[in-house]
Amino acid sequence: MRTTRLEAFSDGVIAILITIMVLELRPPHATTLVALVPLVPVFLAYLLSFVVVGIYWNNHHHMFHATDDVNGTVLWANLHLLFWLSLVPFVTAWMGENHFAALPTAAYGGVLLLCAGAYTLLQTAIIHHQGHDSKLARAVGSDAKGRLSLVMYITGIFLAFIQPALSWALYAAVAIIWFVPDRRIERALRSRRH
Amino acid sequence: MRTTRLEAFSDGVIAILITIMVLELRPPHATTLVALVPLVPVFLAYLLSFVVVGIYWNNHHHMFHATDDVNGTVLWANLHLLFWLSLVPFVTAWMGENHFAALPTAAYGGVLLLCAGAYTLLQTAIIHHQGHDSKLARAVGSDAKGRLSLVMYITGIFLAFIQPALSWALYAAVAIIWFVPDRRIERALRSRRH
Amino acid sequence: MRTTRLEAFSDGVIAILITIMVLELRPPHATTLVALVPLVPVFLAYLLSFVVVGIYWNNHHHMFHATDDVNGTVLWANLHLLFWLSLVPFVTAWMGENHFAALPTAAYGGVLLLCAGAYTLLQTAIIHHQGHDSKLARAVGSDAKGRLSLVMYITGIFLAFIQPALSWALYAAVAIIWFVPDRRIERALRSRRH
Amino acid sequence: MRTTRLEAFSDGVIAILITIMVLELRPPHATTLVALVPLVPVFLAYLLSFVVVGIYWNNHHHMFHATDDVNGTVLWANLHLLFWLSLVPFVTAWMGENHFAALPTAAYGGVLLLCAGAYTLLQTAIIHHQGHDSKLARAVGSDAKGRLSLVMYITGIFLAFIQPALSWALYAAVAIIWFVPDRRIERALRSRRH
Numbered sequence: 001m002r003t004t005r006l007e008a009f010s011d012g013v014i015a016i017l018i019t020i021m022v023l024e025l026r027p028p029h030a031t032t033l034v035a036l037v038p039l040v041p042v043f044l045a046y047l048l049s050f051v052v053v054g055i056y057w058n059n060h061h062h063m064f065h066a067t068d069d070v071n072g073t074v075l076w077a078n079l080h081l082l083f084w085l086s087l088v089p090f091v092t093a094w095m096g097e098n099h100f101a102a103l104p105t106a107a108y109g110g111v112l113l114l115c116a117g118a119y120t121l122l123q124t125a126i127i128h129h130q131g132h133d134s135k136l137a138r139a140v141g142s143d144a145k146g147r148l149s150l151v152m153y154i155t156g157i158f159l160a161f162i163q164p165a166l167s168w169a170l171y172a173a174v175a176i177i178w179f180v181p182d183r184r185i186e187r188a189l190r191s192r193r194h
Numbered sequence: 195m196r197t198t199r200l201e202a203f204s205d206g207v208i209a210i211l212i213t214i215m216v217l218e219l220r221p222p223h224a225t226t227l228v229a230l231v232p233l234v235p236v237f238l239a240y241l242l243s244f245v246v247v248g249i250y251w252n253n254h255h256h257m258f259h260a261t262d263d264v265n266g267t268v269l270w271a272n273l274h275l276l277f278w279l280s281l282v283p284f285v286t287a288w289m290g291e292n293h294f295a296a297l298p299t300a301a302y303g304g305v306l307l308l309c310a311g312a313y314t315l316l317q318t319a320i321i322h323h324q325g326h327d328s329k330l331a332r333a334v335g336s337d338a339k340g341r342l343s344l345v346m347y348i349t350g351i352f353l354a355f356i357q358p359a360l361s362w363a364l365y366a367a368v369a370i371i372w373f374v375p376d377r378r379i380e381r382a383l384r385s386r387r388h
Numbered sequence: 389m390r391t392t393r394l395e396a397f398s399d400g401v402i403a404i405l406i407t408i409m410v411l412e413l414r415p416p417h418a419t420t421l422v423a424l425v426p427l428v429p430v431f432l433a434y435l436l437s438f439v440v441v442g443i444y445w446n447n448h449h450h451m452f453h454a455t456d457d458v459n460g461t462v463l464w465a466n467l468h469l470l471f472w473l474s475l476v477p478f479v480t481a482w483m484g485e486n487h488f489a490a491l492p493t494a495a496y497g498g499v500l501l502l503c504a505g506a507y508t509l510l511q512t513a514i515i516h517h518q519g520h521d522s523k524l525a526r527a528v529g530s531d532a533k534g535r536l537s538l539v540m541y542i543t544g545i546f547l548a549f550i551q552p553a554l555s556w557a558l559y560a561a562v563a564i565i566w567f568v569p570d571r572r573i574e575r576a577l578r579s580r581r582h
Numbered sequence: 583m584r585t586t587r588l589e590a591f592s593d594g595v596i597a598i599l600i601t602i603m604v605l606e607l608r609p610p611h612a613t614t615l616v617a618l619v620p621l622v623p624v625f626l627a628y629l630l631s632f633v634v635v636g637i638y639w640n641n642h643h644h645m646f647h648a649t650d651d652v653n654g655t656v657l658w659a660n661l662h663l664l665f666w667l668s669l670v671p672f673v674t675a676w677m678g679e680n681h682f683a684a685l686p687t688a689a690y691g692g693v694l695l696l697c698a699g700a701y702t703l704l705q706t707a708i709i710h711h712q713g714h715d716s717k718l719a720r721a722v723g724s725d726a727k728g729r730l731s732l733v734m735y736i737t738g739i740f741l742a743f744i745q746p747a748l749s750w751a752l753y754a755a756v757a758i759i760w761f762v763p764d765r766r767i768e769r770a771l772r773s774r775r776h
Contacts, residue, residue: 006255012209089217103225200449396590
């Protein structure tokens with residue numbers, strides 16, 4: 001089975017998720033600068049989630065670029081990832097509207113942790129299907145970046161009950177680590193052509 | 195007529211349906227664990243519907259993979275399926291918000307039954323267009339799984355007025371039966387290549 | 389310029405329009421059959437609009453199937469059609485929630501009239517670009533069906549102030565006329581191959 | 583890396599943005615013409631934003647038509663553009679619901695200015711990736727139109743505090759300037775074929 005339609009469906013779901021989050025940014029009734037102040041945490045939460053979902057799209061794009069065909073397991077591992085991603089707008093709204101309170105901030109980290117876990121599972125399913133000598137397997141290697149993210153998310157969840165600002169800083173740090181698209185795959189693809 | 199654009203349009207509609215259901219999961223105003231409790235049935239209803247719609251996408255994907263071209267009847271049979279699928283978010287919300295009360299649970303089963311019927315119709319329209327000796331016709335065979343699902347949905351609808359939890363178990367059981375993508379088609383496709 | 393991306397974008401917009409209309413079908417708080425009664429006109433309005441938008445998608449699909457490349461004018465004529473289609477959810481909700489009152493029913497017909505006009509403009513722009521000897525030009529011919537629809541919509545708009553049920557019957561009649569996808573194009577395409 | 587999936591994702595996001603704006607156009611409860619009057623500024627704001635987003639889609643389409651492959655920087659520059667575009671529904675609703683009050687009108691211009699800046703950045707990233715002798719570089723040239731738009735948006739933002747109607751006229755004027763799709767690219771592509 002080719003990857004085209006799986007990519008198109010994932011693009012659709014991710015495009016909708018990244019866009020419906022902005023619906024939480026409801027226009028205030030007043031027309032003063034002060035009226036925008038309560039929206040600042042909502043905007044910051046939206047900004048972080050936009051970047052996080054954008055990173056998922058970017059890396060998903062790269063991963064399937066190094067994948068030629070899929071089986072049923074990969075299809076389901078992909079839907080599993082989309083399920084946890086679909087909860088990002090919910091926790092973003094909960095965290096933003098409650099000005100980064102402890103529990104919503106921890107829940108936000110929890111959903112990001114589940115997304116990261118689902119992404120790792122999907123990656124493993126593809127590598128298992130392709131064989132451990134594949135382009136993707138060599139590109140991912142020991143996946144230090146992936147494992148570091150999981151540790152950072154878990155730390156962030158616990159820190160939310162002490163100082164939510166630190167959690168937010170950690171979540172943002174994971175985003176910065178991944179901001180650069182997965183150059184490992186780009187490099188592996190390039191080295192293969194030469 | 196090629197199937198590309200029909201697949202793209204169906205992907206779009208299904209991607210939107212699967213995603214807007216999460217909008218029913220409204221963030222609570224409080225930031226305590228207790229505030230999440232009323233969301234549990236809404237979340238469970240969303241989870242089941244996500245899996246059900248995911249199964250439709252998966253099998254739709256497989257079915258059109260075994261289909262090369264379509265006619266007007268297939269186009270309309272496909273839109274007919276999308277119409278009933280589009281009512282899934284409505285019954286999901288009704289059932290979830292009312293904590294699996296009798297009538298909403300029966301209505302949920304009713305919409306799933308109509309979706310399953312519409313899927314069977316679409317399958318029949320494609321087989322009729324391709325001829326009864328086609329890849330898809332051989333893959334589907336007597337469609338025991340499809341007919342079993344219809345019986346289970348009808349039973350679930352009646353059980354909703356006695357014990358809605360049993361209906362829910364039946365609906366979930368249908369999902370589990372179909373969880374594995376239609377291996378019959380994968381097998382038929384493979385056997386054809388050899 | 390190829391038509392691929394224009395088709396993908398139009399598919400996206402139409403898929404979203406056809407799906408967001410269902411958001412107007414808000415689940416009632418009660419769990420009785422009686423609670424569903426006020427939703428009946430909303431459901432009927434949704435059903436008609438789903439069929440109407442489905443017909444647009446279907447015919448759009450057929451029309452661009454007979455179109456190889458586009459210019460700037462066609463791009464804008466297509467966006468113009470999407471603009472009027474984007475108002476269908478608004479008038480559907482207004483008409484459905486007000487149980488087919490006179491003015492909303494007329495406004496519904498007005499938006500459908502503008503959609504039909506925009507579709508004719510798009511068709512003309514494509515034929516102008518392709519030359520009057522093209523596949524599409526021969527398929528459309530004198531476009532009696534298109535002109536009849538315009539007359540029926542105009543009649544429906546006036547009838548709304550006398551008896552809205554008649555308007556609804558006329559709008560539904562237009563849908564039935566177009567229900568069958570544009571066989572003229574299918575026929576013209578087939579005759580060309582032979 | 584090919585541009586196909588980037589274009590599909592951008593199409594998805596832009597299609598959703600252009601469509602969810604119409605959700606702000608809430609059907610009034612009354613069924614009189616007078617009930618539609620408060621919707622007029624909301625409709626005008628929607629109309630302007632539909633045209634603006636339509637222009638972005640159109641020019642995005644043209645720009646990537648002249649682009650064969652992308653790198654990580656282009657992927658991120660594209661997501662950056664989509665981020666600012668995603669704020670258009672928010673400022674459209676704020677401006678429309680407040681009948682073009684000073685601050686919302688200035689904020690609307692501010693978001694359009696950021697979109698225009700992001701588009702210029704994306705264009706620069708593509709040209710940098712392709713080399714300054716590429717099709718796109720020659721098509722864009724000194725980008726007088728792009729720079730004029732920025733000046734007009736900045737003027738519009740300041741005028742909002744004096745006379746918002748003038749801002750609106752300026753924003754509409756930018757739309758008219760860009761209404762014609764980027765003929766420079768069409769011309770450059772054509773001249774290359776000959």
